[in-house]
Amino acid sequence: MIPTTDEAEVRLATGHTDMRxxxxxxxxxxxxxxxxxxxxxxxxxxxxxxxxLLKVIWHHGQGACLFVKRLERGRxxxxxxxxxxxxxxxxxLG
Numbered sequence: 151m152i153p154t155t156d157e158a159e160v161r162l163a164t165g166h167t168d169m170r171x172x173x174x175x176x177x178x179x180x181x182x183x184x185x186x187x188x189x190x191x192x193x194x195x196x197x198x199x200x201x202x203l204l205k206v207i208w209h210h211g212q213g214a215c216l217f218v219k220r221l222e223r224g225r226x227x228x229x230x231x232x233x234x235x236x237x238x239x240x241x242x243l244g
Contacts, residue, residue, distance in 0.1 A: 158191045158208075162236045164229055167196035169203050173216045176207050184235045201225035
């Protein structure tokens with residue numbers, strides 16, 4: 151489970167992302183493409199091209215975290231917005 155606070159939002163990076171990127175590359179994408187601070191309390195979620203891989207990054211005050219989940223079957227549902235960021239609730243992320 152990904153810990154969260156009341157002020158934390160979950161932000162989906164729409165489109166697909168190069169899943170070879172680790173925390174530094176994804177944090178740079180948050181900063182340059184999404185125009186957000188990767189060291190904030192918010193969670194930033196990225197999806198791979200085949201929609202079966204998901205990466206979540208966040209900073210919890212003591213360090214950076216990277217969560218990765220790959221589905222054995224099925225695909226992650228994703229908004230159809232081409233570029234940008236979509237905010238969802240913590241419950242929707244679950």
